[in-house]
Structure formats: C-alpha cells, structure tokens
Amino acid sequence: MTSRGGPLSRVVVVEAIGPDAPDALGHAAGLCGRMAADLGATVIRLAPSGKSETGVFLHHGKRLIATTAEDFLRHVAIHGAGADALICDSGTHAHLSLGPQTIAVLIGMSLDEPLRGSELTAEARCGLLDLIGDPDRAPLRLAGHQLAYSAGLSAYLGLVAALTQRDAGRPAGPVHVDLLDVGVWLNWKALSTAARTGQSPMRPGAKAEWTIVPCRDGYVALVYRIQEWTSLKVATGDARLADPRFETVARRSQNRAELNAILADIFAGKTRAEIRTMALSHKLPLGPVWTPEELKRDPHMIERGYFQPVTVDGQVLAMPSLPVLWNGRAFPPGGFAHAAQDNRTISG
Amino acid sequence: MIPMDQCRVLDLGIITAGAATSAVLADLGAEVIKIESPSYKDPFRIWSGETFPGEHPDLPPFFRMTNRGKLNAGIDLKHPKGRDVFLRLVARSDVVVENFSRGVMERLGLDFATLKRANPNIILASISSQGEYGPDARYVSFGSTLEAMAGLAALTGYEGGAPVVSGIALNYPDQVVAMFAAGMIATAWHARGNGAGGVHLDMSQRELTSFLCGEAFLAAATPARRGNAQPGIPVQDCYRADDGQWVAVTIRAEQLGALKGLAGDDAAPALAAWVAGRTAPEAAADLKAHGIDAAQVLDGRGVLAQRGVAWTRALQQGKDSDMVKGFLFTDDARPMTPSRPAAHCGADTREVLHRVGGYSQADIDALIASAAVASYDQDAPATGTIGVEVVAAQ
Structure with a gap:
C-alpha cells in the first residue's frame, strides 16, 4: 500500500459495514472513509462488489476488497487486526476482538434500533422531514444522503479525536455515532423552540x-x-x-x-x-x-479548482474534492480502485 | 501528540457556523475563549429567538445553546491596543476560528501572515461562504443561499416542482459546516502533534454543500427532482394516515412481497390506500412487524418525547439546567459534559487577560479605561448592550 502524503498519511483505516446493515450506515462510513483517504490515510473497504455513482464518489481513493457475506467477518478480522481504526456497525463489532491500538468507530441508526431503519425513517424520527416542503403535501427529504453524510462527518471527527487521544498514550474508543442523534443535533433550533414554547415549527411552504x-x-x-x-x-x-x-x-x-x-x-x-x-x-x-452540471462550468468553482478530473473506466469525471485548502493546497482525490483488481492484490 | 485538552482556541466565530465549530472543539476538551468586540457583538445575541421574562436579553436561547463551554473576553479588535491584546493571546494559543465576511480579518490587520508572525504554529480556521478567493469570494450568504448556489436545491423538491431549500428553521449548510470544520481543525491539531507547523484552513461552505451531494456531479446529467424517492429503492415516500399524521416508508426490492401481503399489491398507490386506513402509529407498527422500514413523521414535541429512548446525546442539560447542544459522538474512554453556560460579553476578560495574556490587574484597568477591552458588569442595566465596566483612569 502506498502513501499519498497528507496529515493522515501514517494512518490505516478499515471500513466494514456488515452486508445486512442498513444502507445508510454504509453511506455514513463511506463518507468518513473518503475524507480519511483524501487526507492521506490508507483506507481499506470490505464490502460486496458493485459500483454506482454514489459508490464512485464515496469510495474514491480506497482499496476495495470484495467479500461475500460468508467471508465478511473473516476479512474484517484479518484487516482490522493491523489497522489504526475500524469503522463498522455494532453487529460486526460484536464478533470482533480488537487490539488496544485499533480504535472502533461504531455507526448505528438509533439508540433503540441500531441496525434497523432507513435514512428516510431516521429523518422522520428526528423531525427533519417535518420542516421541509409544503404544509399540505408530504414532508420532503433533502436530496442525496444528507443525514447519512452528516453522520459520516461526525464519525470522522470522532475518529480523529480518538486517534489524537491514542497517540498521546491515553485510552480511546470505542466511538459511537448514531444517525438519529446526528439528526437531532442538526434540528436543534426547532427542538429548542418546541421545548420552550410547546409549538413545533413545521414546513411553511x-x-x-x-x-x-x-x-x-x-x-x-x-x-x-x-x-x-x-x-x-x-x-x-x-x-x-x-x-x-x-x-x-x-x-x-x-x-x-x-x-x-x-x-x-x-x-x-x-x-x-x-x-x-x-x-x-x-x-x-x-x-x-445552479445545477450540478452548471457548477462544473462555474468560474468561481473553476478558479478554486474544486472539481478534480479523475478517470473511471476510461471516462474522465469531475470529482468534487474535499472542501478544504490547507495552506492553499488542495487534497486531490486518489484513484478509484476496482474491487476485483484489489482482491487479486490482497489474495495474491 | 497533544490531546485537545491542551489546545486553546480563540473563537471569533459568530452566529452558527463559526460559533458552533468552536463549541464542538470545547466538547473535545479544548479551552475555548470567545472574543467579542464590545462595539460588535455576535449578532446571534440579537436574532436568536425570543427571551422569556427573567432571561437576560443578551443571552437568548439559540445563542446559549451554541456558545456553551466557552470563556468570553471583550476585546475591541479595531482599537490598536485591543488588536495588540488579541495578538498577545494568539501567541499563547493554538487555534483561531473566524467566519467573518472575507476581507474583515485583513482590515483588522489580522490576516494569517500577521497571526503567524505572532505564533508560527497557529492554526487559523477560516470558515466562509465561498472560500478565500475567487469571483464570488465577497458573496454574503446564509445556509439556504448556499443550498441554491451549491447544487443541493436543484436536486431537492417534489417531482415536477420547483427546487426547495431547508429554510430558516433548519438552515442546513450552517449546521453541517460545524461538523466538518471541527473535523479539519482536529486534523490540523493531530498533524501539529506530528510536527506540522501552523496552517491556514480555507473552508468554503458552498463547496462543503456541493461535497455533500457529490455523487450528483458524477452523473451524466443533473438528476431530476424526485420527492422522497431514491435510486435503487422501489417504493419510498411519506403517506398520510387516517389521523392526518404522516408515515415515512422505505421498501427495498426484497420487501415487495411483504408489501403485497399487507396491501394487496406491491405498488405505491396500494401502500398509500393501506396507510390511509389506519392511524400513523398503527401503520408504522404494522409495517415494521412485517419487516418494512417505517416511522411516523414526528414534530418537535414528538422528537423530544423520544429522548432517552431513540436518541440521547444530541441535546443536553447544561450546568444551569438549560437545554444546550449536546454531542455529535461519544467516546467510551472519554465521556463529555456540556461544561460552562454561555457567558455575557466580557464576562471573563480579566481572568483571560491575566492568566493567558500575562497582564497585571493595573494593565487590565488601563486597557478597560482606554476602551480597548471591556469587562462585563453584572450590575449594569439589562439594555441589550454590554454593561461596560468603568475604571477610573489612573
């Protein structure tokens, strides 16, 4: 495994959301891993093979190891043993015995149902859905995977904080992040108003x-x-x-x-x-x-070099880069690794 | 490697984006000193929700929720002596967080080069609407401006309808930036522990909002607005129940058989009719009993009633029993507490200038007399402006 430089260049992260866990946990872990990879960490993702636009975005720069459901825990045990951090769900974590140097970052759906639900039902339970859309029509979600990605941002924060603790010789982890708690955190203004006045703000149309x-x-x-x-x-x-x-x-x-x-x-x-x-x-x-298509031609985005060209299956794509400049330096996304190709590397 | 409880943060953050970022750093153990100019206090002290009788008008609820865990020093950064005081604090601190409009730090004579001269290891976290440079760098925004400008609004909305933003009650980009910015600052702190020097973090909220819908930029064409539907999920939407409440339902391909068993068909209209025939709690429970993901759409009071059942850490009781923002995560090895309540402007000026800045009490008296700094006087009338402590000139 080669290091690409960056502030996390000496860090190895394994991303392993179980095959039966809700998709939202995979999206949250995926974003956390993408950030770590862009910042230089070696990120190994254990998952069934397959590719989508969401997958290309989230897993850019990671080493992908395709596993079957039967092989999943065995691979997690092998690769998690030498890792600095393991991002996983509670079901996967329950089957593992990690060493003291490996920080577990556990992502769940909610306190009462950590492995049950969808992103939409979590948005319903934390009140976010009730805020968006027309009052006479169905509550509306923000597009994409906003709650899962917010959980991914939180998981990344917990991961780096725990790494700093560990490297200072202090105990660290397991770190726990739940989508529902993250949604409540996002929704703090409406919940504060509801607590103080007994009136809940709702979608105003x-x-x-x-x-x-x-x-x-x-x-x-x-x-x-x-x-x-x-x-x-x-x-x-x-x-x-x-x-x-x-x-x-x-x-x-x-x-x-x-x-x-x-x-x-x-x-x-x-x-x-x-x-x-x-x-x-x-x-x-x-x-x-502005639409995403228009933004790829937007003079401001172009001057800041926000979209970085990457080649996937022979096609050049405009990949959004990590939204931070570090002393003026961007972190270019790494190369997208094919699951089958990496499997050969790892198995061989 | 230095844990964050040995990190001192000077917080110039205002409103949500910057102030909430620093509050998250306080959760990680950092000592956070909120710096407010007596002549320009955090606007969140004015806008952020109505105060009730008995509450101080300078400490409205949204401000209290976002600024817990911080000391507060009143320093006029436009005053030459106030600027000197700030730079002395920079020399003895580790991080500066700011989210002013672009150009303000330069006009104050506090650009990164100046801060770095005071402290070569300083981490300056600049959180802005559009980033430090570029044709739109001087654009001003609130969160929903950025949903529009970053591509998220174009993707959000009812099928065939106009774009939709999260609006003033949520203001989504202003919330997520605190998660991201705190993560980047923690990364810079981690790197500093490994020998890296000072760093300027240029973080654009518009770019973050685009990043959080990043897959849409990889599509051949902008995806159409599809309400609550999601690619790869056959049936997903909110359905109105018999009691007028809404039920959110997600049905994956492998659950279509269960839907057909319940509703007589595996298509959305059959599900809508089935939900309409029962109350929302009944519908959600029955769907879940059949292995289908479903939940009643809760309003604020409903969410609060689930505290301790479905969620626990996101909102906390502060030390004064006030409800404040809680934590984005927990670490079993390092429990977090909400720490001190939000403070008045200048409440800790004397302590900060003495302990951190090394000023004598006589020096501080002189600085107060010159109006370069201000100390909160709790006996001053509650006018909504700082009660500046008056010290007779020596």
Missing part, C-alpha cells in the same frame, strides 16, 4: 420567510434577514416594497404570502446572472439556483 421563486432563466432562493431588508428595497427599486404592510419584521411576517408574491414578480424578469451581480453589489444573500 409558500409562506416561508426564505423561499424559492422562478426567475427569467431558472430559480432564485430569496434569502434575507432584518439587516438586509433595506438593501433589498434599494437593490430592487420597487415601490411596492415600501408599503407600510412590510415596514417591520412583524408586519412582513403577517403579510408574508403577499410579500413573497411581489418578490416573485420582481425577480421573474431577472436572470440568475443579474441576480448574482445584484447580490454581490448590494451584499444580499440571494441564491441563484
């Missing part, structure tokens, strides 16, 4: 203080707070916003639907590029809605 409206060539997120209201009036130059019904925060809240309708009308004729220029010149937090 078209009456939202921040909403998305169509513009001339797409959509724009209308995001502003009390300190930007005057700038918004100046930037748009629309006399309707000077109406006394919108003069104060309380009055804007009372007349939100009318206000949002006026703002929608104002922005309907503007392009996203014009809205971006307005936002920059008036210090307004308006958000033109």
Whole structure:
C-alpha cells in the first residue's frame, strides 16, 4: 500500500459495514472513509462488489476488497487486526476482538434500533422531514444522503479525536455515532423552540420567510434577514416594497404570502446572472439556483479548482474534492480502485 | 501528540457556523475563549429567538445553546491596543476560528501572515461562504443561499416542482459546516502533534454543500427532482394516515412481497390506500412487524418525547439546567459534559487577560479605561448592550 502524503498519511483505516446493515450506515462510513483517504490515510473497504455513482464518489481513493457475506467477518478480522481504526456497525463489532491500538468507530441508526431503519425513517424520527416542503403535501427529504453524510462527518471527527487521544498514550474508543442523534443535533433550533414554547415549527411552504421563486432563466432562493431588508428595497427599486404592510419584521411576517408574491414578480424578469451581480453589489444573500452540471462550468468553482478530473473506466469525471485548502493546497482525490483488481492484490 | 485538552482556541466565530465549530472543539476538551468586540457583538445575541421574562436579553436561547463551554473576553479588535491584546493571546494559543465576511480579518490587520508572525504554529480556521478567493469570494450568504448556489436545491423538491431549500428553521449548510470544520481543525491539531507547523484552513461552505451531494456531479446529467424517492429503492415516500399524521416508508426490492401481503399489491398507490386506513402509529407498527422500514413523521414535541429512548446525546442539560447542544459522538474512554453556560460579553476578560495574556490587574484597568477591552458588569442595566465596566483612569 502506498502513501499519498497528507496529515493522515501514517494512518490505516478499515471500513466494514456488515452486508445486512442498513444502507445508510454504509453511506455514513463511506463518507468518513473518503475524507480519511483524501487526507492521506490508507483506507481499506470490505464490502460486496458493485459500483454506482454514489459508490464512485464515496469510495474514491480506497482499496476495495470484495467479500461475500460468508467471508465478511473473516476479512474484517484479518484487516482490522493491523489497522489504526475500524469503522463498522455494532453487529460486526460484536464478533470482533480488537487490539488496544485499533480504535472502533461504531455507526448505528438509533439508540433503540441500531441496525434497523432507513435514512428516510431516521429523518422522520428526528423531525427533519417535518420542516421541509409544503404544509399540505408530504414532508420532503433533502436530496442525496444528507443525514447519512452528516453522520459520516461526525464519525470522522470522532475518529480523529480518538486517534489524537491514542497517540498521546491515553485510552480511546470505542466511538459511537448514531444517525438519529446526528439528526437531532442538526434540528436543534426547532427542538429548542418546541421545548420552550410547546409549538413545533413545521414546513411553511409558500409562506416561508426564505423561499424559492422562478426567475427569467431558472430559480432564485430569496434569502434575507432584518439587516438586509433595506438593501433589498434599494437593490430592487420597487415601490411596492415600501408599503407600510412590510415596514417591520412583524408586519412582513403577517403579510408574508403577499410579500413573497411581489418578490416573485420582481425577480421573474431577472436572470440568475443579474441576480448574482445584484447580490454581490448590494451584499444580499440571494441564491441563484445552479445545477450540478452548471457548477462544473462555474468560474468561481473553476478558479478554486474544486472539481478534480479523475478517470473511471476510461471516462474522465469531475470529482468534487474535499472542501478544504490547507495552506492553499488542495487534497486531490486518489484513484478509484476496482474491487476485483484489489482482491487479486490482497489474495495474491 | 497533544490531546485537545491542551489546545486553546480563540473563537471569533459568530452566529452558527463559526460559533458552533468552536463549541464542538470545547466538547473535545479544548479551552475555548470567545472574543467579542464590545462595539460588535455576535449578532446571534440579537436574532436568536425570543427571551422569556427573567432571561437576560443578551443571552437568548439559540445563542446559549451554541456558545456553551466557552470563556468570553471583550476585546475591541479595531482599537490598536485591543488588536495588540488579541495578538498577545494568539501567541499563547493554538487555534483561531473566524467566519467573518472575507476581507474583515485583513482590515483588522489580522490576516494569517500577521497571526503567524505572532505564533508560527497557529492554526487559523477560516470558515466562509465561498472560500478565500475567487469571483464570488465577497458573496454574503446564509445556509439556504448556499443550498441554491451549491447544487443541493436543484436536486431537492417534489417531482415536477420547483427546487426547495431547508429554510430558516433548519438552515442546513450552517449546521453541517460545524461538523466538518471541527473535523479539519482536529486534523490540523493531530498533524501539529506530528510536527506540522501552523496552517491556514480555507473552508468554503458552498463547496462543503456541493461535497455533500457529490455523487450528483458524477452523473451524466443533473438528476431530476424526485420527492422522497431514491435510486435503487422501489417504493419510498411519506403517506398520510387516517389521523392526518404522516408515515415515512422505505421498501427495498426484497420487501415487495411483504408489501403485497399487507396491501394487496406491491405498488405505491396500494401502500398509500393501506396507510390511509389506519392511524400513523398503527401503520408504522404494522409495517415494521412485517419487516418494512417505517416511522411516523414526528414534530418537535414528538422528537423530544423520544429522548432517552431513540436518541440521547444530541441535546443536553447544561450546568444551569438549560437545554444546550449536546454531542455529535461519544467516546467510551472519554465521556463529555456540556461544561460552562454561555457567558455575557466580557464576562471573563480579566481572568483571560491575566492568566493567558500575562497582564497585571493595573494593565487590565488601563486597557478597560482606554476602551480597548471591556469587562462585563453584572450590575449594569439589562439594555441589550454590554454593561461596560468603568475604571477610573489612573
């Protein structure tokens, strides 16, 4: 195994979510491992073979070892024995006897059902679903794997904290991360309000203080707070916003639907590029809605080198890089390893 | 290698992104000193939820939840002597966290080069909307601005409908950045223990939000908005029950037979009709009994009722019995506690300047008299502004 440099270049991590564990645990462990790999760790992923766009993104730069369900625990025991850390589920961990130098990072779904549920049901249980969408329609999830990836960020934090403890000669781990707890942590504002007032904020739909409206060539997120209201009036130059019904925060809240309708009308004729220029010149937090395809051509993203070209199966892809520059240096994603190829390396 | 309880953090973080990052570092054992200028306090002291009678207007609930575990020193960074005080603290600290608009640190004369002259090993964590440079570097944002600009909103929404953002109640990118930034700071601290020197961490919230939907950038075309559906899962959505509540259901391919047994068919319309014929708790329990992942969609009160049953660490009772943010993880070998409650601006100025900065009490009196620093006076009227301690000029 070769080291690619980076702050974790001497660290070996094994990623082993059991074949019967919920998919969300694999996504959380995958993100944690991807971060460690980008930062220089050698990351070995034990899993059934297969590939998807999510898999290419998460497992870039890792060594993949394809296992069957029958062979899984044997492989975990072999590779986990020499690792600095093992990212796994509680079911897998229960079958292992790790040495004191190997830190276990255990990812579960919830306190009461660590190996049961989906990302959607966890989002339902932690209240996130209740916050997003229209009040008369089904609660809505954020796209992708936001809760699982948030758990992955938390697992990475726990992993590095435990490594630092261990390297200082102190006991470290096991580290525990649960998707449901992470979701509650994300949802702290609504839960604080519910605890204090007995009223739970819920999805506001078209009456939202921040909403998305169509513009001339797409959509724009209308995001502003009390300190930007005057700038918004100046930037748009629309006399309707000077109406006394919108003069104060309380009055804007009372007349939100009318206000949002006026703002929608104002922005309907503007392009996203014009809205971006307005936002920059008036210090307004308006958000033109860009698609992932458009972002790959976005001048800001290009200047920062955010997308790194990687070749997968002969095809060049624009891979999002770890979103940190370290003294100005980016961490380029490593090469995507094919499971079968790595199997030969390991077995041979 | 130095564990984080030997790390001192100067927290210039405001609102959520920066302030929550430093709070997470406090959980890891770091000594966190929140620095606020008396003339520019953390805006979260003003915006962050209404205070109830008996609560100090400078300590609203969201501020308290995000700033527990920190000392607080009042230092005017625009004052030349205040800047000197800050740089002396930098020389005796390990990490500086900031999430000001780009250009503010330079205007204060506190760019990375200056901090590094004061302390070659300093770790500067710059958390910004768009990163340190680039055409959009001066863009201002809240979390949902970034959902729009980073690609996440374009992917989120009902099938055939407009993009959707998480909105002000969640403001998702402002929450996740604290997890990520704390992880990167911990990594830099770990590397410093292995001999690495000072480092400037340039972290863009927009790039993080794109990273967290990274697979969408590898697709040949932008995936369409599909509500609650997910690739590879035949049936997944929320369904309204007889009691008006919603039930979230995920049915994988191997569970379609169980659905057919329950609802008479293995397609979503049959499931919707089946859920509509019973209450949400009944539907969720019955589906789970048949091996199908299901849960009632809980509101805030419902989630709080599950504390100790389904979750336990994310929210904690602080030392003053206040509810505060809890922990992202637990480590069996190192239990964490919420530590001290959030403090008034300048509550610990004297202690910080004396113990960390090495200033004498006479020096501190003079700094207060010159308005370079401020110390909270608990007897001052609760006006919503700092009660500046007045010291007679010597």
